[in-house]
Amino acid sequence: MSETSSSVLTRMGAAFGSMPPALWRLLLVLAVFLVGGIAGWIGRGVLAGPADVPTMSVYEDWHLLCPALKTKDGACEISQDVYEQRAGERLARIILAKEKDKSMVMYVTVPLQVLLEPGIGLKLGNDQVRVYQYKTCTEEGCLAVIPVDDQLLASLTKAQDAGIDVAQPNGKAAELPFSMKGYADAYGAFLNNEAKRKSWWRRLWS
Structure with missing residues (x-):
């Protein structure tokens, strides 16, 4: 040196x-x-884990769509489109999601060619058919908004088969069956995502 x-x-x-x-x-x-x-x-x-981006997962006949975890007031939705097998025409769309007040609801959209006054029937397994009124009709179809309470959630989870009853223009009833395959797994993933959104650790690092 x-x-x-x-x-x-x-x-x-x-x-x-x-x-x-x-x-x-x-x-x-x-x-x-x-x-x-x-x-x-x-x-x-x-x-860092996987990128925090919107995701869509498939559980047999049900889809789970979730926004990014950082999305303010974001929530997942579970959905299924019901098609006429031969023509491939969509007959109904079913969506389960949470409202802003955190209440669970089911949105059921059916074709415009239905009678409104009888309402819409929801058939789950061996349960008695639940009847609800339509809320509105748009060019997409007629919509019923169904409040989902604990009893309905339990019926959805245990049902092996399900269907939507509508009244045709001639007054006759028609059933639109939909699948429950994969619903339990989709709902479990829905709850798991909800828990992540509430996690203080996630909020801390977001």
């Missing part, structure tokens, strides 16, 4: 050695925060 370099290091050592203890402690704390912050950002990038 040259004499000049040695002199510089000697002066630096003397300067640090003459620092008051309080200043030393302050510098040490700042150094710890700096190192910790850098390590945190590196660790977060390395250990």
Whole structure:
């Protein structure tokens, strides 16, 4: 080491050695925060999980569509489209989702060619047919909004077969069967996503 370099290091050592203890402690704390912050950002990038993006999952005959976890007031929805097998025409759409007040509802949309006054019937397994009134009709079809309570949730979970009863223009009833295959798994995934959204850990790192 040259004499000049040695002199510089000697002066630096003397300067640090003459620092008051309080200043030393302050510098040490700042150094710890700096190192910790850098390590945190590196660790977060390395250990981060899958990207937080909207997802769609298929559970046999049911679909689960979920917005990104960071989406404010976001909620998943479970859905199934009911088709006429031979012509491939969609006969009904069923969606289960949560309203802004966190209540669970089922949206059932059927073709426009139905009588409105008799309402719509929901048949689940051996349960008595539940009858509801239509809320509105648009170019997409006629919509019934069904409140989903614990009893209806239980019926949906245990039902092996299901159908929608509508009244045709001639007054005769028609049943539009829909599948319950995969519903239990779709609803389980729905609840799991809801739990993630409520997680304090997720909110902390979002």
